[in-house]
Amino acid sequence: MTTVTTAPAGCLARDEPRARFTDLLAAEWLKMWSLRSTPWLYVVTALAVIAFNAGTAYDHYKYWYQYDGQSRTSFVANGIPLVDAFTANSAMVLVLALTAIGAVSVTGEYGTGLIRTTFTAVPARRSVMAAKVLVLAAVTTVFGALVAAASFASTQAILSGRDASVSLGHPDALRVIVASALLAPVAALTGLAIGSLIRHTGGAVVGGVVVLLLLPMVLSSRRHLTAVLQHTLPFSAWERLTSTRMQRSNELFPWGTGGAWTVYALWALEAGVLTVVAVNRRDQ
Numbered sequence: 451m452t453t454v455t456t457a458p459a460g461c462l463a464r465d466e467p468r469a470r471f472t473d474l475l476a477a478e479w480l481k482m483w484s485l486r487s488t489p490w491l492y493v494v495t496a497l498a499v500i501a502f503n504a505g506t507a508y509d510h511y512k513y514w515y516q517y518d519g520q521s522r523t524s525f526v527a528n529g530i531p532l533v534d535a536f537t538a539n540s541a542m543v544l545v546l547a548l549t550a551i552g553a554v555s556v557t558g559e560y561g562t563g564l565i566r567t568t569f570t571a572v573p574a575r576r577s578v579m580a581a582k583v584l585v586l587a588a589v590t591t592v593f594g595a596l597v598a599a600a601s602f603a604s605t606q607a608i609l610s611g612r613d614a615s616v617s618l619g620h621p622d623a624l625r626v627i628v629a630s631a632l633l634a635p636v637a638a639l640t641g642l643a644i645g646s647l648i649r650h651t652g653g654a655v656v657g658g659v660v661v662l663l664l665l666p667m668v669l670s671s672r673r674h675l676t677a678v679l680q681h682t683l684p685f686s687a688w689e690r691l692t693s694t695r696m697q698r699s700n701e702l703f704p705w706g707t708g709g710a711w712t713v714y715a716l717w718a719l720e721a722g723v724l725t726v727v728a729v730n731r732r733d734q
Contacts, residue, residue: 474581495547502540507605529694535602536630545637549658552641557651575729583722594634629691639721646728677703687713
């Protein structure tokens with residue numbers, strides 16, 4: 451006589467091993483690169499940023515002898531080579547593109563319904579989103595570092611033809627490179643957080659542009675209250691970290707580099723926390 455035992459309903463599901471956090475990181479890595487547009491967006495962004503900076507440096511190279519002697523002499527002393535290394539226009543392009551990348555990394559899943567499959571397979575929603583935050587932060591940090599380093603190298607190579615370049619050993623060079631590199635993950639994580647709340651790609655990108663680019667322009671630096679508010683924004687922090695001594699001497703309400711680095715850190719941390727917390731606040 452054969453005895454057949456039937457496992458209780460749900461037993462198999464309970465017996466399956468729970469996903470390790472390293473598995474979630476690997477899954478998020480694969481999902482990030484599964485979108486064909488993602489690698490191309492990184493490539494186009496990198497080329498655009500480097501081209502903006504190299505173009506500015508080439509303008510100074512091309513019209514060098516049209517400047518008067520005093521301007522040529524003070525070019526390096528005033529920190530202009532470092533301004534060319536990462537211009538404000540290129541920083542805006544970087545912020546816009548990385549905000550979109552961060553937003554799409556979550557809104558794309560909501561749009562296709564893949565997020566429901568993910569949460570069915572891994573009910574620990576916060577762990578899934580934490581993995582997404584870490585993968586996005588790591589990839590965009592490396593991306594930002596490569597772009598900032600390439601921009602510095604290319605612009606200084608162009609300016610060296612006029613003996614107007616600076617080396618990596620310049621007192622402010624490393625700060626400019628690091629600040630420009632870290633602007634990428636801050637923008638991407640902000641886009642991710644807004645996307646987690648809005649869950650619509652267009653709305654998230656617009657929201658990111660308003661917060662990261664428009665607000666610093668609207669807030670005046672000539673009044674104390676609006677200047678303080680402006681100083682709490684990432685793009686203003688980047689401007690402070692990459693500013694020249696001459697630019698800092700003209701500030702009505704100066705602030706230190708320590709405060710600017712703190713703004714970077716707080717925005718990245720708060721964006722990551724908001725992304726993780728928001729997933730449990732609404733139904734999928």
